Amino acid sequence: MIDFQLTSTQAQVKEFAHQFSKTVVRPISLEADRNHRIPDEFMLRLSQMRQMMTVGEVPAEYGGEGGGAGESKDKKGKTQKNRFALIGAEELAWGDASVLLSLPGPGLGGPPVQFTGTPEQRQRFFSVFKEPGLHYGAYGLTEPGAGSDVAGIRTSCRKDGKHWILNGRKCFITNGGRADWVVIFATVDPSQGRAGHRAFVVEKGTPGFSLGKIEEKMGLRASETAELVLEDVRIPDENLLGGEAHYARGKEGFMAAMKTFDSSRPMVGVLAVGIARAAYEHARDFVREHYQLARAIPRYAVLAQTLAEDKRLVDAARLMCWRAAWMADEGVPNAKEASMAKAYAAKMAMKVCADAVQILGAHGLEQQQFVEKWYRDIKVFDIFEGTGQIQRIVISKRILRESPNF
Ligand SMILES: Cc1cc2nc3c(=O)[nH]c(=O)nc-3n(C[C@H](O)[C@H](O)[C@H](O)COP(=O)(O)OP(=O)(O)OC[C@H]3O[C@@H](n4cnc5c(N)ncnc54)[C@H](O)[C@@H]3O)c2cc1C
Known part of the structure; x- marks a missing residue:
């Protein structure tokens, strides 16, 4: 029975x-976009939201019962953590996706530490988030010459006694400049491809580890996207996630990078749903306000049909995201469904945001209009966490593997 x-x-x-x-979020959204930053005092308030997003907890001071609701189990005793995270995330993205991406916490760096780290490493690297103040983790995979082609990373790691020496450059790293630590993916030997990959936690302040430029982007401008430089960065053995023996099996470093996506792609998909819903609702209210009293005019019927189609697409995308999150909670492999949800939601949201601009006409292009911002913000959702084309490759490989008669 589906409920x-x-x-x-x-x-x-x-x-x-x-x-x-x-x-709280919407009122600062346009200004944060213009200034390319979110004020620090606002970030501190976000710490409460991070807690809620991570464990699905409604803080008692906001009328919830507290106690980590997201860890509560469904009727079969399974966690609902991913489902909770998606429900909260759609609402926040409805307000402003840059704000959500700027929530303090481990971010995309969390899953590799969680899935590949030893219990000691998990304890060590996650404990920073219990300290007061703003604390971030980040995920450093992309390089100037390797985005979709993950196997092509060139950041090198070389063993030196009880240490590793890292050299290379990472780009487009979300919260990379402010992170307490970044999971850096490097290779012992590029000719080994994926088998050569290792995942390290590189802590802020480590000599040789520095911030390059902060990227200037078309959308999500208030979310920090940074370039990171590694020059003879000396990392202790204890920061190699999972320890050396873990990598003897083969492609474990690559798997650490990829496993992140099983839970993050439904999340990215639902952020696109949140933005699309915001744009759809804005356009719907505009039509109601400006044209409903003149229903007889042909334009009302055309615009109403566009709205009807967009509402259908938004809801369909949400269901795909929820399915992938439910599978993650159940412990069912969901790579195909996570890619389907992300690819569909991103394309859907680009259409819905473009429709919203179109419905508002020239007003939709004004910079003080939210739809203008959402139209810019949404494009990246078809690029990061694997482009639309890459999602389609993931999906097609799996459907062909699963269905010999396909
Ligand atoms: C706002 C933002 C935040 C980001 N945050 C992070 C982060 O926190 N950590 C991180 O590591 N990275 C991050 N990224 C980087 C992001 O993941 C990459 O941009 C993405 O993987 C695409 O890589 P690329 O930009 O190098 O494009 P490319 O891989 O060069 O792709 C260019 C084009 O070629 C297509 N293409 C590539 N390979 C194939 C193929 N095999 N078949 C068909 N088409 C193909 C692509 O679909 C695309 O259209 C972020 C990017 C942005 C914009």
């Missing part, structure tokens, strides 16, 4: 996140 009804705790998370987004 789409939110539990009372999930409904509380959704309502809390929506109210926060509406009253």
Whole structure:
């Protein structure tokens, strides 16, 4: 039996996140975009949201029961963590996706530490987030010559006694400049391809590890995207995730990079859903306000049809994201479904945001209009976390493998 009804705790998370987004996030959204940054004092308030997003908890001071609701189990005793995260994330992205990407916490760096790190490493690297103040993790895979082609990374790692020496350059790293630590993927030998990959945690302040430029982007401008430089960075053995023996099996470093996507792609998909929903609702309200009293005019019917189609697409994308998140919670392999959700949601959201601009006409292009910003913000969703083309490669490989008669 499939049940789409939110539990009372999930409904509380959704309502809390929506109210926060509406009253706190939206009001700073356009200015943060213009300034390419979110004010620090605002970031501190976000710490509360990070806690909620990570464990699905509604803080008691906001009327929730506290106690880590996201860790609560469904009827079969399985975690609902991914589902909770998606429900809150859509609401926050509805407010401003840059704000969500700037939430303090391990970010994309979390999954490799979680899945590949030893218990000591998990304890060590996650403990920083319990300290007061703003703390970030980051995920450093992309290089100037290797984005989609992950096997092509050139950042090198060389063993030196009980240390490793890292050299290379990473680009487009979300929160890379402010992170307490970054998971850096490097290779012992590029000719080994994926088997040569290793995952290190490189801590801020390590000599030779420096910030390059902060990228200037078309959209998501308030989210920090940084270039990181590694020049003879000396890393202790203890920072090689999983320890050396872990990599003897073959492609474990590459797998550490890829496993992140099983939970992050449904999340990225639902962020696109949040932006698309925001754009759709904005356009819907515009049509209602400007044209409903003149229903007889042909343009009303055409615009209403566009809205009807967009509403259908937004809801379909959300269901795909929820399915992939549910599979992650169940421990069912979901690489195909995660890619489907992400690829579909990104394309859908680009259409819905473009429709919103179109419906507003010239007003949709004004810089003080949210739809202009959402139209710019949404493009990156078809690029990061694997481009649309790469998602289609992942999906097609799996459907052909799964269906010999396809
Ligand atoms: C805002 C932002 C945040 C980011 N955050 C992070 C982060 O935190 N950490 C991180 O490591 N990276 C991050 N990235 C980088 C992002 O993951 C890469 O941009 C993405 O993987 C694409 O790589 P690329 O830009 O090098 O494009 P390329 O890989 O060079 O792709 C260029 C074009 O070629 C196509 N293409 C490439 N290979 C194939 C193929 N085999 N078949 C068909 N078409 C193909 C692509 O689809 C694309 O259209 C971020 C990027 C942005 C913009």
